[in-house]
Amino acid sequence: MATSIKKPTAKDQKAARQSVAVLKSITGSTKPHDAVIFQVEGTSISVPRNAVLLLEKVLDEMADGRTVEIASFSKELSTQEAADLLKVSRPHLVKLLETGKIPHKKVGAHRRVLLEDVKKYESSLRESRRKALDKLAREAQEMGLGY
Structure with missing residues (x-):
């Protein structure tokens, strides 16, 4: 199954650029097997580091104005x-x-x-x-x- 993010708007690109910079600083200071904990509206969310790295890649592509597609495959x-x-x-x-x-x-x-x-x-x-x-x-x- 594939999920696509169509060509981002200029506003989305700007937000993606800011977000990816913050994520890179976070993932750069975490150990490879550590989860990253986000606080969203008072709720803590523990996200596996690999998922954060994937999100970082998606945001990086969006910041450059590219369409992004994520596909999952069974074994x-x-x-x-x-x-x-x-x-x-x-x-x-x-x-x-x-x-x-x-x-x-x-x-x-x-x-x-x-x-x-x-x-x-x-x-x-x-x-x-x-x-x-x-x-x-x-x-x-x-x-x-x-x-």
Whole structure:
């Protein structure tokens, strides 16, 4: 399920800029496993630090005037959910499954993919791309192409 915050107004951007500055100072002084306690109209709310970091990221994007979307995924994904997460077509994802690049299981006629496996594939893809770009940059420097 995804929730979107459309392009923020100038007023929202200003409020987001102020809020993110305060949140960054709070999260910068807390330990990684500490909860952050907020006081709202006399009521204390304990929020996990990771949730506050996510809110910080949302506010940062809003401050820059960007649309924000937050999506939650179950541990087991349909092929369409996995494809959406990787930002590829479903047929392309099915090819990745059939070639064994991403493990999956079949439930009846349907394929199911673990979120963890999709994230591992995405991470390894990102790493291989980074290595290829590093290699290209090195070769360009060796050839004196001005990069």
